[in-house]
Amino acid sequence: IYGHTPVLSAEWVNNTLCIDTGCVFGGKLTALRWPERELVDVPAIQTWSEPMRPLGGSRPDKSAQADADGVLDYQDVSGRRWIETELRGRIVVAEENASAALEVMSRFALPPQWLIYLPPTMSPSE
Structure with a gap:
């Protein structure tokens, strides 16, 4: 489980999970219930800061796991x-x-x- 790299939605990739879903940028506050591996999120009340670059990266149509699969082993x-x-x-x-x-x-x-x-x-x- 990690954060400080905002993403549009929490997604499991290689058995890891980024739960930073950009709450400060108007996204969601996300938590993980363990050991159920259940994600819970609530929308932000307001945007506290504008992001320097858009959340979601350059390929929103591609899953994070698909990006990871393309990396050289x-x-x-x-x-x-x-x-x-x-x-x-x-x-x-x-x-x-x-x-x-x-x-x-x-x-x-x-x-x-x-x-x-x-x-x-x-x-x-x-």
């Missing part, structure tokens, strides 16, 4: 890995090479989960 790319190819058979990727490539690609390229092929070397974008 580090366990999928960490450690000693190998790739099966038709041309060269099994190619082993050492742990230190994989982590170095992931660092460079995550800083200077597309999100790593979008890449089909991680080249052995790639110059950073200018």
Whole structure:
């Protein structure tokens, strides 16, 4: 259970819950009944402060769990890995090479989960 990151509505994501539903910004005051895992909320009486940016983020049509599912899972790319190819058979990727490539690609390229092929070397974008 956490707060201080206002959201439009409380939603379970990976067994965590943000109960900050923007009461100070005219949203709702939300509480969790435990162990029933029941959410209770009441609307704010007034708006005490205008938010600097709109609540709800840039993709209100997408659930928070769907956003979390799109994040790269580090366990999928960490450690000693190998790739099966038709041309060269099994190619082993050492742990230190994989982590170095992931660092460079995550800083200077597309999100790593979008890449089909991680080249052995790639110059950073200018």
